[in-house]
Amino acid sequence: EIVMTQSPATLSVSPGERATLSCRASQSVSSSLAWYQQKPGQAPRVLIYGASTRATGIPARFSGSGSGTEFTLTISSLQSEDLAVYYCQQYNNWPPYTFGQGTKLEIK
Amino acid sequence: EVQLLESGGGLVQPGGSLRLSCAASGFTFSSYAMSWVRQAPGKGLEWVSGISGSGGSTYYADSVKGRFTISRDNSKNTLYLEMNSLRAEDTAVYYCAKRSARIELVPAAIDYWGQGTLVTVSS
Numbered sequence: 245e246i247v248m249t250q251s252p253a254t255l256s257v258s259p260g261e262r263a264t265l266s267c268r269a270s271q272s273v274s275s276s277l278a279w280y281q282q283k284p285g286q287a288p289r290v291l292i293y294g295a296s297t298r299a300t301g302i303p304a305r306f307s308g309s310g311s312g313t314e315f316t317l318t319i320s321s322l323q324s325e326d327l328a329v330y331y332c333q334q335y336n337n338w339p340p341y342t343f344g345q346g347t348k349l350e351i352k
Numbered sequence: 353e354v355q356l357l358e359s360g361g362g363l364v365q366p367g368g369s370l371r372l373s374c375a376a377s378g379f380t381f382s383s384y385a386m387s388w389v390r391q392a393p394g395k396g397l398e399w400v401s402g403i404s405g406s407g408g409s410t411y412y413a414d415s416v417k418g419r420f421t422i423s424r425d426n427s428k429n430t431l432y433l434e435m436n437s438l439r440a441e442d443t444a445v446y447y448c449a450k451r452s453a454r455i456e457l458v459p460a461a462i463d464y465w466g467q468g469t470l471v472t473v474s475s
Contacts, residue, residue: 278461280397287447287468288397293461331397335459339411341387341399 246270246334250344258352263319265347267332272312276336279308279317282346283328291330292317319349327351354378354464356448361469368438368473374431374448374466382406382426385451387462388433390444390471400446401433404456416442438473445470 247270257263267277275295280288290299292308295315305320319326332344360372372388387402401422402411410422421434431448445468453460 274459276459276461280462282397287465288462289465290452290461290463293452293463299463329396333397333461335461338459339399339402340413341389341402341462343397343399346396 248344254348256350265317267315269313273334273336356466358466358469372433381429387449392444
């Protein structure tokens with residue numbers, strides 16, 4: 245089973261600043277990597293799939309990069325509504341889907 | 353508009369059983385593989401089980417293998433999760449999730465999630 249490791253566990257960023265979240269896979273997942281945002285009390289929603297493709301309706305301030313084992317989610321200019329936990333997920337070898345443990349994004 | 357509506361959660365004693373349902377609409381249900389993903393209180397996401405569009409192939413996490421059974425009724429656009437021999441560690445919100453691609457051999461992310469149903473296993 246592929247293990248996904250996210251860092252940092254918690255990230256505190258000021259509004260308007262850049263946030264960079266990392267995700268590492270224990271073996272190559274090619275570009276089969278998705279990022280999900282989960283706001284408090286809500287279900288997750290997909291932000292990025294294919295490592296770098298924004299899902300429908302996702303603002304351009306969200307971008308993804310990477311391939312193989314190293315991936316990054318960048319929020320270029322943080323907004324207050326971006327307060328959430330962010331999960332990466334590999335789907336190259338399904339089943340199972342495997343998720344990272346999440347990065348909690350706090351607004352300073 | 354794609355909608356996934358879970359139901360069937362509740363409080364159950366250890367060793368008990370529960371059946372979750374997920375009513376799907378807004379897409380051709382039989383064309384897409386589906387999954388159940390759970391989230392224990394204050395914890396991260398854990399994939400639990402998946403099923404092909406036809407229902408002919410099913411998959412399970414090791415943590416639930418032999419205790420949970422996934423199934424679907426394509427005539428009713430409904431996904432199910434039968435949970436037996438429940439344990440305290442099965443306490444979680446259970447989400448129904450749709451795979452984004454029709455072709456099941458192609459790697460694909462989850463594109464839609466339901467709102468979840470809470471299962472609490474406690475005496």
